[in-house]
Amino acid sequence: MPVSKAKPRLPPRWFMRLFWFTHRRLYRLTGGRLGLWRPKPNGWGAIHLSTVGRRTGLERSVMVGYFEDGPNLVTMAMNGWGEGEPAWWLNLQSHPDARVDLADGPRLVTGRAASGEERERLWARWREIDKNLDAYAARRSTETAVVILEPRP
Numbered sequence: 001m002p003v004s005k006a007k008p009r010l011p012p013r014w015f016m017r018l019f020w021f022t023h024r025r026l027y028r029l030t031g032g033r034l035g036l037w038r039p040k041p042n043g044w045g046a047i048h049l050s051t052v053g054r055r056t057g058l059e060r061s062v063m064v065g066y067f068e069d070g071p072n073l074v075t076m077a078m079n080g081w082g083e084g085e086p087a088w089w090l091n092l093q094s095h096p097d098a099r100v101d102l103a104d105g106p107r108l109v110t111g112r113a114a115s116g117e118e119r120e121r122l123w124a125r126w127r128e129i130d131k132n133l134d135a136y137a138a139r140r141s142t143e144t145a146v147v148i149l150e151p152r153p
Contacts, residue, residue: 008132010139016080023063024048036103039067044129047073048101049149051111054094062088067125069148073100073109074122077145078136089145100149109149122146 010016027035027048039045044065053060066075077089092098092111100107114122123146127133137144 008135010080010136013080013082020063020080024061027063032101035063036101038103042129045103047075049075049088050099050101051088051091052095052098054091060088060091062086064088066149067129069122069125071151073149074114074125075147075149076126077147078140083140083142085145089147092147097152098149108152110152111147111149114146114148118148119146122148
C-alpha cells in the first residue's frame with residue numbers, strides 16, 4: 001500500500017482557539033470536575049497549568065496536553081503548531097515555578113526545556129502518541145520546545 005506524502009491537515013486556527021477556550025471554560029464552570037484526564041496508554045492527558053505572567057506578575061492559566069515520564073509531566077510549547085511561542089511558555093521561562101491541576105489533584109512544579117538526548121527521547125515518546133508529530137512540527141520555523149514540569153516540594 002503506498003504511503004501518502006500529503007501533509008496532515010490541521011483545523012483552522014480559529015477552531016483550535018475556540019476549542020481550547022471552551023475546554024478551559026468547561027473546567028472553570030464545573031469547578032474542575034470536568035476537563036482534566038490522565039493519559040491513556042499511547043495517549044495524552046489534559047492538565048490545567050497556572051503560571052506567573054512575565055510582564056504583569058498575575059496568574060495566567062492554560063489547558064495543555066501531557067504525558068508522564070516518571071514523576072515528571074511532559075508537554076510541548078507548540079502554540080497550536082503556529083508560529084511564535086505560546087505565552088505560557090514565555091511566562092514559564094521567566095518564572096519557572098508553577099502549579100498544575102491534574103485529574104487526581106494539584107501539584108507544584110518547576111518548568112524547564114528538555115535538551116540533548118533527553119529531548120530526543122521525549123520527542124520520540126510524543127511521536128508514538130501522535131504519528132503526525134514531525135509533519136506538524138515542520139510547519140513551524142523554530143524548534144518546538146519539549147517542556148518538563150518537575151515536581152517541587
